Amino acid sequence: MTNKTTMYWEKDADQTALNGKTVAVVGYGSQGRAHAMNLRDSGVDVVVALRKGGKTWTQAENDGFSPKTPEEAAKVADVVCLLCPDMAQAKVYAEAVAPNLKPGSTLMFAHGFNVHYKQIQPDAKTDVVMIAPKGPGALVRRQYEEGRGVPCLVAVFQDATGNAFKTALAYAHAIGGTRAGVIETTFAEETETDLFGEQAVLCGGATELVAAGFQTLVDAGYKPEVAYFECLHELKLIVDLIYEGGFARMHEFVSETAKFGDLTRGPRIVDEHVRAKMKEVLTEIQDGTFAREWIDENKGPRTRYNELLKKDLEQPIEAVGKRMRDNMSWLQESQNAPAKNAQTQTAVEKFAAIKPAPKPAQGQSEHAGGCCGGSATEAKEEAEREPATTASGRFAREIW
Numbered sequence: 001m002t003n004k005t006t007m008y009w010e011k012d013a014d015q016t017a018l019n020g021k022t023v024a025v026v027g028y029g030s031q032g033r034a035h036a037m038n039l040r041d042s043g044v045d046v047v048v049a050l051r052k053g054g055k056t057w058t059q060a061e062n063d064g065f066s067p068k069t070p071e072e073a074a075k076v077a078d079v080v081c082l083l084c085p086d087m088a089q090a091k092v093y094a095e096a097v098a099p100n101l102k103p104g105s106t107l108m109f110a111h112g113f114n115v116h117y118k119q120i121q122p123d124a125k126t127d128v129v130m131i132a133p134k135g136p137g138a139l140v141r142r143q144y145e146e147g148r149g150v151p152c153l154v155a156v157f158q159d160a161t162g163n164a165f166k167t168a169l170a171y172a173h174a175i176g177g178t179r180a181g182v183i184e185t186t187f188a189e190e191t192e193t194d195l196f197g198e199q200a201v202l203c204g205g206a207t208e209l210v211a212a213g214f215q216t217l218v219d220a221g222y223k224p225e226v227a228y229f230e231c232l233h234e235l236k237l238i239v240d241l242i243y244e245g246g247f248a249r250m251h252e253f254v255s256e257t258a259k260f261g262d263l264t265r266g267p268r269i270v271d272e273h274v275r276a277k278m279k280e281v282l283t284e285i286q287d288g289t290f291a292r293e294w295i296d297e298n299k300g301p302r303t304r305y306n307e308l309l310k311k312d313l314e315q316p317i318e319a320v321g322k323r324m325r326d327n328m329s330w331l332q333e334s335q336n337a338p339a340k341n342a343q344t345q346t347a348v349e350k351f352a353a354i355k356p357a358p359k360p361a362q363g364q365s366e367h368a369g370g371c372c373g374g375s376a377t378e379a380k381e382e383a384e385r386e387p388a389t390t391a392s393g394r395f396a397r398e399i400w
Contacts, residue, residue: 008182017170024077027084028056030137038144042174049073070096081108087298090119112187117291127164128157131172149179157187195285214317224320
């Protein structure tokens with residue numbers, strides 16, 4: 001595996017590679033809907049493939065498509081993009097796609113799990129590629145409509161025709177990816193890094209850290225509501241700042257006290273023991289242990305999965321959080337507001353295209369006291385200067 005990064009842009013894509021071809025998008029969830037609509041708006045002949053009579057069948061019709069079953073779509077398609085859920089893909093491929101796929105067709109994925117772990121093994125006459133937008137479907141669609149795009153990953157697993165990469169890059173271009181840059185990768189790299197990020201940092205790591213911090217404060221006698229604010233609620237501001245400009249951006253906005261605590265205490269929390277556990281998790285991803293465990297779980301009623309999920313949602317922080325959020329009017333307004341394209345917008349999506357906040361004046365910290373804000377007066381004044389134009393400005397306006 002090479003560490004060299006190659007990126008592709010609009011000028012690199014051969015837009016004619018999809019001319020005269022029919023693309024079947026199998027699945028009409030967040031990504032499927034965005035891909036299908038962007039492809040259509042780029043002039044590509046698109047067929048949406050769905051289970052007849054399902055809820056998304058009606059939604060696709062309302063969006064102007066004439067859906068077909070996966071079997072019907074595969075017969076007419078030159079490119080079949082499997083965007084149904086990971087654990088459904090192998091069955092859909094084996095029963096509907098593979099028997100009807102034309103020789104020389106392209107099989108496309110947005111995640112490499114099933115190919116990398118050999119749940120789907122296409123024949124040697126089929127191109128196998130991946131285009132993976134690094135953002136949820138609603139963002140992929142909205143950025144496209146606004147003349148921008150979401151960065152994508154591109155990978156070729158099998159090049160039967162000699163044109164696999166050209167087809168994949170044309171597809172990325174048609175959904176808007178080349179406007180923001182397309183990074184070349186492999187199915188193995190995308191799958192393993194994606195799973196590791198979810199398990200060790202974004203989902204598993206983050207939620208366990210939040211829950212452990214909350215419980216540490218509560219066990220020490222602090223009010224659960226205060227612990228909730230300090231360990232969960234204010235996390236959003238930190239994540240938004242890092243999202244906007246990395247660790248440097250966060251350091252511009254937090255107090256000197258918070259920075260010193262970060263630099264001296266953070267490494268004691270994520271220490272060599274934690275790093276060793278991260279390597280164990282990565283090894284289980286690389287050698288297929290996790291994949292086998294998850295695949296086996298899905299062969300039955302997912303008893304263990306459901307038990308673990310139930311336990312996770314019954315943690316005290318969940319009950320406290322619900323109570324606290326019920327009193328946050330701005331969250332209710334956000335959840336009740338109509339979203340563009342009838343898609344629910346997440347907090348990250350809402351702030352994805354927001355312009356960065358202005359830097360604080362030389363020698364000044366954005367917030368003088370506390371980790372996530374100075375006095376209420378300072379935060380209010382900042383919000384009035386930059387009303388709802390930045391993630392941090394919006395947060396200050398809302399929380400105060």
